[in-house]
Structures are given as structure tokens and as C-alpha cells.
Amino acid sequence: MVTTAAWRIAADLPDPELPVVTIADLGILRDVTEDDQGRVHVQITPTYSGCPAMETISEDLVAALTQAGYQRVDVEFVLSPAWTTDWMTDEAKEKLRAYGIAPPGPVRGGPVSLSLAVRCPRCGSPETRESSRFGSTACKSLWVCRSCHEPFDHFKAL
Structure with missing residues (x-):
């Protein structure tokens, strides 16, 4: 996967329930694609079905990417494969500890x-x-x- 400016912005977004880790640290950030017309598509996976933080994360992603100058931001919830704690980085686990x-x-x-x-x-x-x-x-x-x-x-x- 190519790391783009949009990916770096999304990856730096803190989790609203666990502000010491980012959504990339947790492994819920799945993919970020952007085109040359300022459109960004972000895929995230909830830690749990119905996780109440997902709506806030979606709104925060749209706000951060729009503020960075992207014209259109779409956030997609990807449910399969289901998230697993194995997707958390070792750094995230140390930050939690x-x-x-x-x-x-x-x-x-x-x-x-x-x-x-x-x-x-x-x-x-x-x-x-x-x-x-x-x-x-x-x-x-x-x-x-x-x-x-x-x-x-x-x-x-x-």
C-alpha cells in the first residue's frame, strides 16, 4: 500500500475512547485512497459491531481531511473480515499499558x-x-x- 498524505492524516487520528492510541495503532484503519480531484475514500473496521465510537471516528476523519483541503471525503465501514486485536500494533499495546x-x-x-x-x-x-x-x-x-x-x-x- 502506498502511504499518501491522506493516509498520514487519517492514521494520526486519535481514538475517541482511547486517546493515547491512533486508529492506525488500533488497526481499525483499513485503507485510504485519494484521487487527483481531491476525493478521499477511507475504510475503517469497528472493534465491535455497533461500536458507538465509529460515528465519532467517521466525523473526525471527515473533519481532519476536509480541513487539510480534500474536497470530498467518504468513510466506509468494512465489517469483513472482522477486526481482531492481532491488528493492534505492539506500540499500541505498550501505549495502553x-x-x-x-x-x-x-x-x-x-x-x-x-x-x-x-x-x-x-x-x-x-x-x-x-x-x-x-x-x-x-x-x-x-x-x-x-x-x-x-x-x-x-x-x-x-
């Missing part, structure tokens, strides 16, 4: 492995417990560290 969110483990096309422990992103302890299957967003679960007693989100592996 630094932000206090435990990143997901690998999925890599096989069965989802059973995780008996999630390491606390604050103190690194594996002595944690899930307190709620859903955290601040549907793509995260809420955990509590038994060592430092801090609650934290864990980004679910999909």
Missing part, C-alpha cells in the same frame, strides 16, 4: 487461549481478578489488582 489499560494477548487465528491472570498495568502483578466483564467500553473488562488494589481496564482479546 502505560495509560493504565492491560493490553490483550495474541489471538492469531487459533482458539482463544484461556487467560488465568491479567497482569496489572500499574504494578505488573499477576494477582488480579475480573470484577466485571464490561469496563468503561464494551471492548474492555474491569479488573482489580490484589497487590496494589487498583482497578484497571483490560482490553479484551478478539
Whole structure:
């Protein structure tokens, strides 16, 4: 894929729910094409079907690209193949950890492995417990560290 100016603008867009990572870091930015008449077509894939952030991301993409001088911006939601946490960059996972969110483990096309422990992103302890299957967003679960007693989100592996 050729990296264009429009791609760089779209790739730099922060996720509205996780502002420490970009939509490219998360792997939801699929493709960006532009033509010589100022038209841009962006393809994004939601982390979950019905993810409420997708509408905001679409509006933010249109605003950023229009502000950069593109005349027409179309955003397409691509549902297949479904997004997976394997599309997240290693940099995104480290940014999440630094932000206090435990990143997901690998999925890599096989069965989802059973995780008996999630390491606390604050103190690194594996002595944690899930307190709620859903955290601040549907793509995260809420955990509590038994060592430092801090609650934290864990980004679910999909």
C-alpha cells in the first residue's frame, strides 16, 4: 500500500475512547485512497459491531481531511473480515499499558487461549481478578489488582 498524505492524516487520528492510541495503532484503519480531484475514500473496521465510537471516528476523519483541503471525503465501514486485536500494533499495546489499560494477548487465528491472570498495568502483578466483564467500553473488562488494589481496564482479546 502506498502511504499518501491522506493516509498520514487519517492514521494520526486519535481514538475517541482511547486517546493515547491512533486508529492506525488500533488497526481499525483499513485503507485510504485519494484521487487527483481531491476525493478521499477511507475504510475503517469497528472493534465491535455497533461500536458507538465509529460515528465519532467517521466525523473526525471527515473533519481532519476536509480541513487539510480534500474536497470530498467518504468513510466506509468494512465489517469483513472482522477486526481482531492481532491488528493492534505492539506500540499500541505498550501505549495502553502505560495509560493504565492491560493490553490483550495474541489471538492469531487459533482458539482463544484461556487467560488465568491479567497482569496489572500499574504494578505488573499477576494477582488480579475480573470484577466485571464490561469496563468503561464494551471492548474492555474491569479488573482489580490484589497487590496494589487498583482497578484497571483490560482490553479484551478478539
